[in-house]
Amino acid sequence: MIDARELDLSSSKRFGEIPSEFSRLINLEDLRLQNNFLTGRLPDGLWELKKLRSINVSNNELSGKIPKEIYRASSSLEELWLSNNKFTGELPYQLFMLENLTHLNISDNEIEGYLSESVSDLVSLEYLNLWNNNISGFIPRELGELKNLEFLSLSGNQLKGPIPKELGNASSLISIGLFENELTGSIPKEITTLSNLKYLGLFDNKLEGMCQNLS
Known part of the structure; x- marks a missing residue:
């Protein structure tokens, strides 16, 4: 599984937190976890995946702030789908360092600030x-x-x-x-x-x- 390029666990009735072990999938390009019941925060290790192109965690119950460590994925990340969760706080300036990002959806959360x-x-x-x-x-x-x-x-x-x-x-x-x-x-x-x-x-x-x- 460590060689997996795509991991699709969407709409699979999953509970709990996103496993930190996902950060070991060094060849992962596409992570789909949308439409579940996931809670907790986005694991910092996700942003260490140098080939990660798309992540979709929309329609869950994730919370906390969007991690500042997100900038570590700046060379590869193209799509970030975080809609319909419980994310709070301001948009970190590191988010705007993702120069290859084409799609950004953080709708229906509790983001504040400017x-x-x-x-x-x-x-x-x-x-x-x-x-x-x-x-x-x-x-x-x-x-x-x-x-x-x-x-x-x-x-x-x-x-x-x-x-x-x-x-x-x-x-x-x-x-x-x-x-x-x-x-x-x-x-x-x-x-x-x-x-x-x-x-x-x-x-x-x-x-x-x-x-x-x-x-």
């Missing part, structure tokens, strides 16, 4: 979902530097202030969800004229103007 301007360091990012957390502060204009970003959801948080016009520089965007926040000001024309945009969800904010949704 979304750092360092998000622009995730230069390969195509999918960013932080829906339904407790993230506050402003939407960083640096999101506009993510030229590969297609899907963005920051809905269901406590974000305030204006929608940055620089978001219109993310020319690959297909879907933008910013609804159920505390955003104010007008809707930048730079966003509504994005050529690839299919969905724009802005309802339940304090925005001015008529364009609340585009779909």
Whole structure:
């Protein structure tokens, strides 16, 4: 088993913590543990796996903070799926050191604090979902530097202030969800004229103007 490249234990009614022994699977590229009843924290040893490309632990009962040690997987990790758990605390700056990351989903957790301007360091990012957390502060204009970003959801948080016009520089965007926040000001024309945009969800904010949704 030590030579396994893929381990799929999804939807297998598993309880307890993620075994620390997984860190011995030195050739592991894809770890799927979603749709179980796993508890506890993410083991630090996971980030020592130099070939780990994708990890999915969505739809469990995992808790604690997202570990700072995550940066150790920066050379290989492309997909990180942590949605629908009980993760708390702020997004560690080490998370933004994952320069090869294409998919990041931490939706439906209890994350708080700000979304750092360092998000622009995730230069390969195509999918960013932080829906339904407790993230506050402003939407960083640096999101506009993510030229590969297609899907963005920051809905269901406590974000305030204006929608940055620089978001219109993310020319690959297909879907933008910013609804159920505390955003104010007008809707930048730079966003509504994005050529690839299919969905724009802005309802339940304090925005001015008529364009609340585009779909």
